Amino acid sequence: MMEAIRVEKLTKVFDEVIAVNQISFDVAQGELFGLLGPNGAGKTTTINILATLLKPTSGRAWVAGHDILTERNEVRRSIGIVFQEPALDIKLTGRENLEFHAMMYGYSRAERQARIREVLSLVDLEDKADLLVEKYSGGMKRRLEIARGLIHQPRVLFLDEPTLGLDAQTRRHIWDYIKRLNEEKKVTIILTTHYMEEADYLCERVAIMDQGVFVALDKPNKLKDLLGGDVISLEIENKGESLTEKLKSLAWVKSLTYSDGFLSLTTEMGEKKIPEIINLARQEGAAVKSVYLHKPSLEDVFLHFTGRSIRDDVASERKGPPHAHRRSWRHR
Amino acid sequence: MISWTAVYVLWLREMKRFLRARSRLIGSLAMPVFFMAFLGLGLNRMYLPGMGQNIGYLSFIVPGIIGMSLLFSSTISGLSDLWDREFGFLKEIMVAPVSRLSIVLGRVAGGASVVMLQALLILFLSLFFGFKIPGLFPLGQALLFMILISLTFLGLGLIFASLMKDMQGFSLVMNFVIFPLFFLSGALYPIQNLPRAVRFLAYLDPLSYGIDGLRWSLLQISLFPWYFDLAFMVIFCLFMLSLGAFLFEKVESAV
Numbered sequence: 001m002m003e004a005i006r007v008e009k010l011t012k013v014f015d016e017v018i019a020v021n022q023i024s025f026d027v028a029q030g031e032l033f034g035l036l037g038p039n040g041a042g043k044t045t046t047i048n049i050l051a052t053l054l055k056p057t058s059g060r061a062w063v064a065g066h067d068i069l070t071e072r073n074e075v076r077r078s079i080g081i082v083f084q085e086p087a088l089d090i091k092l093t094g095r096e097n098l099e100f101h102a103m104m105y106g107y108s109r110a111e112r113q114a115r116i117r118e119v120l121s122l123v124d125l126e127d128k129a130d131l132l133v134e135k136y137s138g139g140m141k142r143r144l145e146i147a148r149g150l151i152h153q154p155r156v157l158f159l160d161e162p163t164l165g166l167d168a169q170t171r172r173h174i175w176d177y178i179k180r181l182n183e184e185k186k187v188t189i190i191l192t193t194h195y196m197e198e199a200d201y202l203c204e205r206v207a208i209m210d211q212g213v214f215v216a217l218d219k220p221n222k223l224k225d226l227l228g229g230d231v232i233s234l235e236i237e238n239k240g241e242s243l244t245e246k247l248k249s250l251a252w253v254k255s256l257t258y259s260d261g262f263l264s265l266t267t268e269m270g271e272k273k274i275p276e277i278i279n280l281a282r283q284e285g286a287a288v289k290s291v292y293l294h295k296p297s298l299e300d301v302f303l304h305f306t307g308r309s310i311r312d313d314v315a316s317e318r319k320g321p322p323h324a325h326r327r328s329w330r331h332r
Numbered sequence: 333m334i335s336w337t338a339v340y341v342l343w344l345r346e347m348k349r350f351l352r353a354r355s356r357l358i359g360s361l362a363m364p365v366f367f368m369a370f371l372g373l374g375l376n377r378m379y380l381p382g383m384g385q386n387i388g389y390l391s392f393i394v395p396g397i398i399g400m401s402l403l404f405s406s407t408i409s410g411l412s413d414l415w416d417r418e419f420g421f422l423k424e425i426m427v428a429p430v431s432r433l434s435i436v437l438g439r440v441a442g443g444a445s446v447v448m449l450q451a452l453l454i455l456f457l458s459l460f461f462g463f464k465i466p467g468l469f470p471l472g473q474a475l476l477f478m479i480l481i482s483l484t485f486l487g488l489g490l491i492f493a494s495l496m497k498d499m500q501g502f503s504l505v506m507n508f509v510i511f512p513l514f515f516l517s518g519a520l521y522p523i524q525n526l527p528r529a530v531r532f533l534a535y536l537d538p539l540s541y542g543i544d545g546l547r548w549s550l551l552q553i554s555l556f557p558w559y560f561d562l563a564f565m566v567i568f569c570l571f572m573l574s575l576g577a578f579l580f581e582k583v584e585s586a587v
Contacts, residue, residue: 089421
């Protein structure tokens with residue numbers, strides 16, 4: 001089997017709530033794959049099933065070629081995992097946390113020292129290794145956990161919300177570590193996130209998950225292309241109609257609407273087309289008062305597929321029953 | 333099946349944590365010392381039927397206080413598993429390729445070592461209040477009973493940890509299980525003074541036999557013959573540990 005992960009009709013039901021509903025997907029060796037969705041979409045459940053912490057209600061899955069139901073120990077040997085909540089012993093030093101982990105996986109003393117040195121340098125924690133973890137910042141803890149997940153040289157690394165609760169700058173750093181890991185060590189990485197920018201920046205392919213199912217799965221760019229490309233909006237004085245006619249005849253304009261001085265068109269590589277449009281407008285004697293370029297984000301993709309914004313869910317969780325909120329969006 | 337490295341790692345972790353947390357150690361010694369100082373010394377001239385002649389109340393309750401410390405620390409150590417599994421280090425160990433049994437053994441070994449060290453410290457401190465250890469052999473016998481008590485209640489803690497979903501049941505267990513077990517055990521008075529119905533409950537309490545065994549070892553007074561105490565404690569201990577390990581295994585593989 002060539003895939004790092006193969007999932008067939010995986011389903012998990014908790015007390016009649018369907019957390020994961022018949023999902024199927026493959027992840028190639030060395031791929032950086034993202035599960036994107038709001039809280040409660042079923043991302044963590046999926047990860048926990050693949051990491052053998054939960055048993056699926058039905059369906060099958062293989063991780064690094066091993067069946068998650070019948071070859072649990074082989075699966076555990078080939079994976080590393082970083083949980084959403086930190087799972088470190090804060091009364092031990094960073095090095096001790098790593099050391100104990102390496103011992104669990106049966107490494108000899110010499111091997112342990114070599115492995116610990118390597119993973120510490122990978123996450124730049126060499127000089128903090130002998131501090132108690134309770135003295136670590138949030139970002140350092142996360143880095144230590146990533147390091148720990150890598151000690152036993154897993155073929156697949158699961159990262160459950162790797163940057164949750166970290167500030168923007170730390171998040172950037174963690175992203176760089178993840179990217180480097182994937183590129184240099186060729187580790188297959190599956191990460192869950194509800195940050196659009198994170199999935200967009202890191203992942204080669206993204207599965208958009210909502211209420212237990214995949215609503216879309218593709219490369220981030222492909223997903224955005226589904227929305228028809230960039231949108232350029234212009235405010236125009238005089239001769240708007242003739243400019244519209246001119247633009248309509250151009251091959252790169254996918255669609256165009258004009259009304260009352262406001263022109264809106266969709267195209268690819270919008271930023272490169274703006275000068276051309278301005279030139280055309282000058283030739284036609286039309287005056288451009290303002291230009292606005294909107295590049296579609298995964299946020300738009302999510303909105304497109306689910307009919308609501310990913311952030312609404314985050315907000316609605318605080319305000320009240322999420323279902324009421326969801327409905328009101330659906331009916332619009 | 334059993335990964336001894338995993339057992340060793342979990343034991344070592346427990347020891348390191350214990351040696352670093354000085355305040356926890358002092359906290360765990362405070363209550364037993366207060367019992368000896370205030371209850372023991374204050375009531376030292378009191379005599380209760382069944383207490384044995386010329387012992388003094390302080391010496392009578394020293395085995396009881398050691399039993400109390402073992403009971404509380406062991407159960408809490410077993411219960412803390414739940415916390416650790418949910419939020420800590422143990423969660424990560426659950427995905428390591430080691431058997432659940434190794435994890436249980438490691439936790440029990442670590443917990444028992446810590447609890448035994450605390451109990452030995454209390455025994456040592458009791459010497460300053462006038463307690464006398466009759467000799468090395470009796471001390472060895474007492475150690476055996478102490479180990480059995482600590483393993484029994486570590487098992488009990490594990491059972492509760494596996495049955496509970498979160499730490500909210502903690503105070504229930506403390507108030508409705510641990511405190512009754514302590515008061516019924518005869519740690520503070522001879523249980524033959526209890527009314528018949530309550531005495532029956534005391535006979536169901538594993539700690540009664542543990543403390544009786546300790547008194548036999550250290551004071552040469554006991555309600556039951558020593559082999560009776562020993563046999564009961566071994567049975568309780570094996571039962572609690574097996575049930576604890578069994579439930580732990582079940583819960584972990586399902587969740």
